[in-house]
Amino acid sequence: MITRRTFLKAGAAIGAAVAGSKLLQTSKRSALAAKEPPKVVERIPTMCEICFWKCGMDITVEDGIATRVEGNEYHPLSNGMLCPRGTSALGILYDQDRLKKPLIRRKNEAGEQYFAEVSWNEALDFTAKKLQQIINKHGAESIALFSHGHGGGIWKTLMKAMGSGTLCAPSYAQCRGPREMAYKITYGRAVGSPEIMDTPHSKCIAFIGSHLGENMHNTAVQDLSHAIGNGAKLITVDPRFSTVAGKSDMWLPIKPGTDIALILAWTHVLIEEEIYQKDFVQKMTVGFEQLKEHVKDKTPEWAFLQTGIEPSVIRKSARMLARYAPASFVHPGRHVVWYGDDTQRVRAIGIINGLLGNWGKKGGFYLPAKYPMAAADIPHPKKYKVFPLIENDFPLGYDIPAQTVMKSSLKSKNKGRKTVKSWIAYGCNLPLNMPDPVALKEAMNDVDFILAIDILPAEITGYADVVFPECTFLERYDAYDARENRVPYVAIRQPAVRPMYDSKPGYWMARELAKRITVGGETLEKYFPHDSLKQVLKEEAKLNGFSFEEISKKGALTQKHDALYDPDNTLKLNTPSGKVELYSKTLADAGLDPLPNYTPPEEPPPGYFRLLFGRSPLHTFSRTTNNSQSMEIFGENELWLNVQMAKSLGIRNGNYVELTNQDGLKSGSPVRVKVTQRIRQDCVYMVHGFGRADKRLTKGYHRGASDTDVISRYKEDPVMGGTGMNVNFVSLNKVDSYKAMQLRRID
Ligand code: SF4
Structure with missing residues (x-):
């Protein structure tokens, strides 16, 4: 077992894969450039996963090639429209940087680590063996899942089937958990x-x-x-x-x-x-x-x-x-x-x-209101445990904070105590969505085994022992979406094109692992009794009295809901x-403030600015910062700096700077400055998700800077464990523009 993990950025296997992808791209171009009209043109409704809003989306497919995306008219979250990120969906489908084959971390004779491309059988056998060893030796709860997105449900089922309830999502403690907690209370x-x-x-x-x-x-x-x-x-x-x-x-x-x-x-x-x-x-x-x-x-x-x-x-x-x-x-x-x-x-x-x-x-x-949906008759795993170090950290919280899992994996912080032994990261690029990069790297090095399931070689895959290439949302089925809304709806995600390369849907991967892992002398296959998710969807359509053909054709079905308001104040709340x-x-x-109290914030030290970060309408964090279509319009982030402060620092609009935070941590790449009156003098601001560190991401590598490189501090919310991250301060050092450009080169 390789325990000291080198961050793998490139290798011969990847190079070969890119070459293969170029061939495919060429054939796609020739098909589109052909003079004759396409023989088969289809319009396939599905739902978008460029972010987690999950709008309805229609894909035009010509002779098996997706050529156009539009908003679905039946889906109440899109109303026939998409946001600019949704319109760039084909940029991820046809990204030449995609993961194409399962990868296993190996060492060569010189002791250097590299990723070997392997068959699915080999990757699944190897992964199942590692997980089985950890279950047998340390208990299934020593395996933690980090997940994000609609496909995460499948992996939660596998985790619970193995016996682990150590499930977390950075969208809780690193995003909107405090809001949901506050409104629940x-x-x-x-x-x-x-x-x-x-x-x-x-x-x-x-x-x-x-x-x-x-x-x-x-x-x-x-x-x-x-x-x-x-x-x-x-x-x-x-x-x-x-x-x-x-x-x-x-x-x-x-x-x-x-x-x-x-x-x-x-x-x-x-x-x-x-x-x-x-x-x-x-x-x-x-x-x-x-x-x-x-x-x-x-x-x-x-x-x-x-x-x-x-x-x-x-x-x-x-x-x-x-x-x-x-x-x-x-x-x-x-x-x-x-x-x-x-x-x-x-x-x-x-x-x-x-x-x-x-x-x-x-x-x-x-x-x-919600579209009423009964689930297919599949046994649900009932006996599972949360890793003991994690269980009672925030008793009022309704989920596990991801940083608690990270801290529970650190050997240095938990001497004499059992630590988390394995991570499964599903669609979760932890190096760009977790604070404290030093502790994160230490934790990733401390665990015995990391499985990353992703579409692109996101930074997390560089720390993994095994990488499973998942197909994109345009190539797979997922569970129905039927969330609460003004107009109750049920929507389908279905493949518009066949999975490219050797990528597979999450359901298939989880089921294949379930067949190979045993608990109590039985494999876990009974929790995945259907050959495919399509079968589950068909069964659920029948169970809920709607036609699978109709939803496949329209993309979404809706219901009427009139009771939207309570004009007379008669509601009973939960x-x-x-x-x-x-x-x-x-x-x-619980010993916490029953009414909100105000505490003045810490001031930035002299020469430092408070670092604030946010979003661009073209991007969903690091999910899109290698997408050729989004990057063509918004290809790098900028650091907003107040005009007076820029003048006093001798920084001009368009100069590049490197960020150094209060703990001496530096940004991995420089960022271009936007000098503006649109920000206060005591803070700077940048869009999150840029400054990619993995050379395999040819369009995002070192484009702009990553705020997470300098978010070494966070303040934990005492109610539910959210990580307040606007507590970091940065100083700015001017960098030569030529050097900034050189840093982006991929040799
Ligand atoms: S990226 Fe845009 S179109 Fe896609 S789900 Fe999110 S909001 Fe909807």
Whole structure:
């Protein structure tokens, strides 16, 4: 077993694979360039996986080659449209850098590590043997799964079948977990995805660090366009003049880390001026008196000293929200892990939404419904355990924080204790989505075995022992999607083209492993009784009374749902009191703040800026930063730097800089500076997901910089374990442009 893992960036096997892919690309081009019209033209509906919104998408296929993508008209999340990332779907399907064969890490005679291309049988036998050894020696719970995306469910089934409940997803502690936790505590349910804000009918929306338009979730942006078209007032609170700030009536350039102070001051204004929704508060909430006492001294004048926002502006914006209530809301955000007090910040937002009385109201939050779906009759694994070091870390949390798994894998931090022994990473590029890169590398080196399942040679594959090449979402079936929504729906993902190279669908891989692993003297095949996922889908269509042929033809089926609102405030919520918990006894009983408190943030040291990061409408983190179509339009990220600060540092627009953080960590590649007045002087900002470190990613390698290289610190949310990552500071060192270009070269 190779325990000291070298990060593998390139090898002869990969070179050969790329050559093969070029041949394929050539044949694709010749087919398209042919004079005769295509013989067979099909339009195949499926659902997009460029991000996790899962819009309906129609693929035009000509003689077996996908040539066009469009929004599906039957799917309520796309309404016939796609976002710019969705339209680049063929860029991933026909990416020449794709993983093409299973890979096993080996050592040559000189002791150098390399990836050998192997057959599926060899890769599956080898992987099953390793996992079996770990199960037998350390217990199945020593195997952890990191997953992201719709296909992760299959791997969760395999994990539980093996006996492990050590399942995590960075989308929880590194993204929207605090939001869902805050709403579960306050309203008895998560905001969910798609979010349940009734944006199209809203008359006033406040965004706090929420970059809708840069964060390009299709329906959310369509809804916001409707709201703007209907004349909705927008308020944007952000240290940066974001895209949505440009559409707003008010921009509040807040000092980073002081949002809770602003929200408490808004709450103060609503209560002091008695402009909250009294009937809603009386019938639907508990803890109003405690809240009133809590914000008594949180005046706009007090908040001004923290946030830098003028008291008159705080009052004006609070009154604007109140004027349009209940058809107004403060957006709960999506990527909300900023300062470690994030559940409390989102609770503060939930509380002010309670005062606006917008739960179950037109223009506030609607009441969603789900297309009723029964699952195929497949045995569900029941006996599984979570790794003991992880189990009770955050008792109120509803999921396992990914960094807890990382910390539980470190031998140096857990001397004398049993550590996690193996990682399975499904569609999860951990080096670009986890904080603390030093600890992450140490943990990846400490575990005995890593299996990475991916489409591209994402950085995580460079640390794996075995790599399984999965086919893209355009080449496979996945489980039906039937989430809560305004219009209940069930949607299908089905292959538009045959799997390319030697890539396989996740269901096939998991089933083949299940056949090879035994627990209690039995293989795990009974948990995967169908030969293919298509069979499962057919069975479920029959069970739920719809036609598999019809859904395959349309892409999505919908139902009517009229009970969207609760105009008379009669709802019973799923909280202990059945009401909106302004004051939370659950938090108080757990020894946590029952009402949100404000703590001033740490100041950047002299010469440093707070590092903020966000998104581009063209990209889904590192998932798309090797996609030729997305990269053609947005090919590298930039570092936003305030014009005054640039002047004082002698940095000009377009110069390249290297980032060094407070712990001395440097960015792996330089980043181009965008000198702008659209950002405060105390922070810098960049789009996440760039600065790829693996040379196999020929279009993304060293294009821009990766913020995660310099996110060595994070503050853990005491409620649920979210990793507040906006607590890192960077200094900027100018780099010669020629050197910056040289660094991108792939020899
Ligand atoms: S929002 Fe865009 S990328 Fe995400 S699923 Fe929809 S079309 Fe695809």
